[in-house]
Amino acid sequence: SQKIEQNSEALNIQEGKTATLTCNYTNYSPAYLQWYRQDPGRGPVFLLLIRENEKEKRKERLKVTFDTTLKQSLFHITASQPADSATYLCALTQAAGNKLTFGGGTRVLVKP
C-alpha cells in the first residue's frame, strides 16, 4: 500500500541550529512534493514545491531536497528561530493533475 511517513516524534532544537525533517514514501512515484507549515489552531500554509526532476529548492532559510532513488525528501530550516516552531507537513502527488496526499507531519520546537 502507499505510505508517506514523517517522524511523529517532535524535533527539539536550539535556536540558531539547523532543523532537518524527513519525508519518506513507499509505493509512490511522485511528480511533485510540497511542504506546508501548520500552527496550532490554524490551517496549513504552503511553503515550497519541488518537482521530481529537481534535486534542491531554496526559499530564504528553507531548503528542500528530493531524492527519488531513496524515496525521500529532506526539509531544512537553517538558523532556526523560536518563530519557526510549528508542525511541518509534506504532501505529494503522483502526477500533474492528481490530488495531493499528506503525511502526518512533524512538530518542531525551537528553544531560545
Next chain:
Amino acid sequence: NAGVTQTPKFQVLKTGQSMTLQCAQDMNHNSMYWYRQDPGMGLRLIYYSASEGTTDKGEVPNGYNVSRLNKREFSLRLESAAPSQTSVYFCASSDSLSGEQFFGPGTRLTVL
C-alpha cells in the same frame, strides 16, 4: 482578498443531528477540498471537487456528502452525526489538483 473562509468556527452536535459546513474561496480556483484532521492521523481527504460541477470521494467519505454550489462555494454535509466525526475540518482550494493548496481556518466539530 479573504482567501478561503469557513463557517462555523466551532460546532457542538448531538448524535444523529445534521449540519452543513460552508466553505467559500475568492481566488477563482478550480479545485476545492474537504479534509478532516485528527490527532496523530494527519490530514485525511473526505471529498474533493476538481472543477465546478464535479465531486469525487477521497480517503474517508463515509457519513458525508458534498455540494459544489458554484465555482466559489463547496459545502460539506453530515446527515446523521456520529461521535467518530468529532474532528477539525479544513476546506482548501487550489488552481489545479496538483498545485499548492490554500486552507481555511478550520471548523472544530464535537459530536456528543
